[in-house]
Amino acid sequence: MSEKLSFVSPTANSPWGTYLSQVDRVVPYLGPLARWVETLKRPKRALIVDVPIEMDDGTIAHFEGYRVQHNMSRGPGKGGVRFHPDVTLEEVMALSAWMTIKTAAVNLPYGGAKGGIRVDPKKLSLQELEKITRRYTSEIGIIIGPHTDIPAPDVNTNGQIMAWMMDTYSMNVGGTATGVVTGKPLHLGGSLGRVKATGRGVFVTGREAARRLGMDLRGARIAVQGFGNVGSVAAELFAEAGAKIVAVQDHTGTIVNTNGLDLAKLIPVANKEGVVAFKSGGDIVPNEDFWNVACDILIPAALEGQITAERAQKTTAKLVLEGANGPTVPQADDILAERGVLVVPDVICNAGGVTVSYFEWVQDFSSFFWDEDEINVRLDRIMMNALNQIWDTADKHKITLRTATYAVACERILMARQERGLYP
Numbered sequence: 001m002s003e004k005l006s007f008v009s010p011t012a013n014s015p016w017g018t019y020l021s022q023v024d025r026v027v028p029y030l031g032p033l034a035r036w037v038e039t040l041k042r043p044k045r046a047l048i049v050d051v052p053i054e055m056d057d058g059t060i061a062h063f064e065g066y067r068v069q070h071n072m073s074r075g076p077g078k079g080g081v082r083f084h085p086d087v088t089l090e091e092v093m094a095l096s097a098w099m100t101i102k103t104a105a106v107n108l109p110y111g112g113a114k115g116g117i118r119v120d121p122k123k124l125s126l127q128e129l130e131k132i133t134r135r136y137t138s139e140i141g142i143i144i145g146p147h148t149d150i151p152a153p154d155v156n157t158n159g160q161i162m163a164w165m166m167d168t169y170s171m172n173v174g175g176t177a178t179g180v181v182t183g184k185p186l187h188l189g190g191s192l193g194r195v196k197a198t199g200r201g202v203f204v205t206g207r208e209a210a211r212r213l214g215m216d217l218r219g220a221r222i223a224v225q226g227f228g229n230v231g232s233v234a235a236e237l238f239a240e241a242g243a244k245i246v247a248v249q250d251h252t253g254t255i256v257n258t259n260g261l262d263l264a265k266l267i268p269v270a271n272k273e274g275v276v277a278f279k280s281g282g283d284i285v286p287n288e289d290f291w292n293v294a295c296d297i298l299i300p301a302a303l304e305g306q307i308t309a310e311r312a313q314k315t316t317a318k319l320v321l322e323g324a325n326g327p328t329v330p331q332a333d334d335i336l337a338e339r340g341v342l343v344v345p346d347v348i349c350n351a352g353g354v355t356v357s358y359f360e361w362v363q364d365f366s367s368f369f370w371d372e373d374e375i376n377v378r379l380d381r382i383m384m385n386a387l388n389q390i391w392d393t394a395d396k397h398k399i400t401l402r403t404a405t406y407a408v409a410c411e412r413i414l415m416a417r418q419e420r421g422l423y424p
Contacts, residue, residue: 014090014094014305015090015091015093015094015095015304015305015326016090016091016093016094016097018094018304018305018326018329018330019094019097019098019326020041021330022330022402022406023037023040023041023406023410025403025406026403026406026407026410029397029399029403029407030407030410030411030414033410033411033414033415033418036414036417036418037410037414039071039073039413039414039417040071040097040100040410040413040414043068043069043070043071043093043096043097044069044070044071044072044111045068045069045143046066046067046068046069046089046092046093047066047067047068047140047142047143048064048065048066048089049064049065049066049067049136049139049140050062050063050064050065050139051063051064051065051117051132051135051136051139052135053128053131053132053135054131055128056125056127056128063117063118063119063132063136064117064118065115065116065117065118065136065139065140066087066089066092066114066115066116066117067092067113067114067115067140067143067144067149067151068089068092068093068095068096068113068114068115069096069111069112069113069143069149070093070096070097070099070100070111070112070113070114071097071100071111071112071413071417072111072113072148072149073111073413073414073416073417073420074103074104074109074110074111074412074413074416075103075108075109075110075111076110076111076145076146076147076148076149076150077096077099077110077111077112077113077144077148077149077150078099078103078108078110078111078112078113078149078150078152078354078357078358079095079096079099079112079113079114079115079151079152079154079354080095080114080115080151080152080153080154080155080157080183081114081115081116081117081136081151081152081153081154081157081161081165082095082114082115082116082117082154082155082156082157083116083117083119083120083121083132083155083156083157083161084116084118084119084120084155084156085118085119085120086118087116087117087118087119088118091116091304092114092115092116093114094304094326095114095116095154095325095326096112096113096114097112098112098325098326098346098347099111099112099113099114099354100112100409100413101347101405101406101409101410101413102346102347102348102350102351102354102409103351103354104408104409104410104412104413105347105348105351105386105390105405105408105409106348106351106354106355106382106383106386107382107386107412108354108355108358109358110150110354110358113149113150113151114154115136115140115151116154117132117136119132121156129161130164133161133164133165133168134164134165134167134168137164137165137168137169138168138172141168141169141172144169144180145169145173145177145180146177146179146180146361146364146365150179150180150181150182150357150361151165151180151181151182152181152182152183152353152354152357153183155303158183159183159184159185159190160185162181162182162183162184162185162190163184163185163188165180165181166178166180166181166184166188166189169181178364179361179364179365182194182357182358182360182361183357183360184360189360189363189364190360191356191357191359191360191363191369191370191375192369192370192371192372192375193356193359193372193375193376193379194353194356194357194360195229196229196233197352197353197355197356197357197375197379198229198230198233198323198350198352198353199229199230199231199232199233199234199235199236199237199323199352200233200234200237200352200376200379200380201349201350201351201352201353201355201379201383202230202233202234202299202301202321202323202349202350202352203233203234203237203238203241204352204379204380204383204384205321205344205348205349205383205387206234206238206297206299206319206321206344206349207241208384208387208388209319209321209342209344209387210297210319212391213318213319213342215296215297215318215319217238217241217242217243218241218242218243219242219243219244220238220242220243220244220296220297221243221244221246221258221294221295221296221297222235222238222243222244222245222246222295222296222297222298222299223245223246223247223248223249223290223293223295223297223298223299223317224245224247224248224249224299224301225248225249225290225298225299225300225301225302225306225324225327226249226250226299226300226301226302226303226323226324227248227249227250227267227270227275227301228250228301230301230323230324230350230353231248231250231299231301231302231323232263232267232270232271234299234301234321234323235248235263235299236263236267238297239260239263243297244259244260245260245261245263246258246259246260246261246293246294246295247261247290247293247295248261248266248270248275249275249287249290249302250270250274250275250302251274252273252274252275252276252277253274253275253276253284253287254275254276254284254285254286254287254289254290255275255276255278255281255282255283255284255285256282256283256285256289256290256293257281257282257283258294261278261281261282262281265278265281266278266281291311291314291315292314293316294316295315295316295317296316296317296318296319297317297318297319297320297321298315298317298319298320298321299320299321299323300320300322300323300324300327300328301323301324301327301350302324302327303324303327304324304325304326304327305326305327305329306324306327306328307320307327307328307329307332307336308329308331308332309329309331309332309335311332312328312331312332312333312335312336312339312341313335313339315336315341317341318340318341318342319341319342319344320336320341320342320343320344321344321349322343322344322345322346322349322350323346323349323350324346324350325346325350326346327346328343333400333402337400342401343400343401343402344387344401345401345402345405347402347405347406347409348383348386348387348390348401348405351383351386352379352383355379355382355383356375356379359375359378359379389408390404390405390408391404393407393408
């Protein structure tokens with residue numbers, strides 16, 4: 001008889017609670033493999049580390065860091081590292097589990113992992129940021145490596161953070177190990193196409209979903225929540241296809257223009273000061289009004305749990321593209337399905353980033369690098385093949401795309417677990 005994890009008591013709409021609910025929904029479609037389903041309901045390994053650094057003023061500050069490896073039946077752990085004041089163990093557990101599903105859904109030879117430090121990086125100097133990154137890397141160095149667990153950028157981390165992580169790990173093992181992280185600068189073994197890969201994946205899956213729905217992207221109205229690397233890139237690509245970006249929300253607020261926002265002018269302002277600084281380009285409205293904006297496509301590309309039951313009732317969108325991880329709570333999923341709103345789930349929709357991270361990892365091992373056109377062609381093919389297989393599964397069982405994605409992914413994970421057996 002299995003016991004529940006004692007160090008986390010998830011609520012229904014918490015990240016880990018949402019993930020467990022998603023797994024429970026897929027059990028009827030797993031057949032004999034369902035006997036292994038508890039494998040998916042607990043992480044393989046969870047590491048909590050103390051990260052002490054000397055601040056610029058000479059004081060000693062302690063930060064809490066995490067690295068969770070959820071499942072590695074199909075390959076080494078893969079997943080980002082986020083620096084955020086609200087990071088918790090439960091959140092990192094959920095994110096690592098979604099990475100397990102995501103890598104399996106697009107059939108990459110990885111398992112799922114995730115990491116984070118509970119810190120507001122905006123309050124750190126560049127020197128303090130480097131110190132906290134290097135100390136954290138040293139602390140989790142006992143479980144990461146090019147063949148065991150490969151971190152990548154996530155919220156508030158970037159290529160520079162990855163460069164420091166790669167260098168710290170390399171110094172500790174006594175040799176340059178470019179493959180220990182992905183999302184690195186190009187001249188340190190990074191890959192072309194990586195920066196825009198997640199946003200591109202959102203666009204590619206969204207374009208195919210719109211085609212299947214008979215929705216013309218020319219003139220389609222799109223609302224984007226979260227205007228960082230994912231949301232802004234997806235918005236640009238949809239605008240190039242003829243769509244109108246009618247609403248954007250970021251950490252500074254919400255801006256709306258029913259005629260379409262001028263992205264060429266908005267993006268530079270948003271990158272520097274936030275979207276509300278673009279006062280001449282649209283109307284600044286209360287954040288909750290974002291969910292009332294008339295739109296055809298909704299792209300939540302911020303944090304978890306943003307589409308609640310109440311907001312699911314409000315939206316006028318016919319298509320939701322989950323650029324963020326876990327943006328829709330289970331009750332909202334049901335409401336959207338009842339209302340006939342198609343949701344392309346995060347574990348396939350935003351898998352472009354991990355796919356190009358895989359390309360980077362492969363290129364690092366071979367020391368042979370592809371041009372950006374080849375990267376994009378390979379990315380588009382993998383994303384389309386994965387989505388089409390998932391769509392066929394959804395049609396066969398008459399289930400949502402999310403449940404179908406979990407059915408495909410969980411079958412692959414649990415088949416690997418079954419065939420590997422239990423050791424010892």
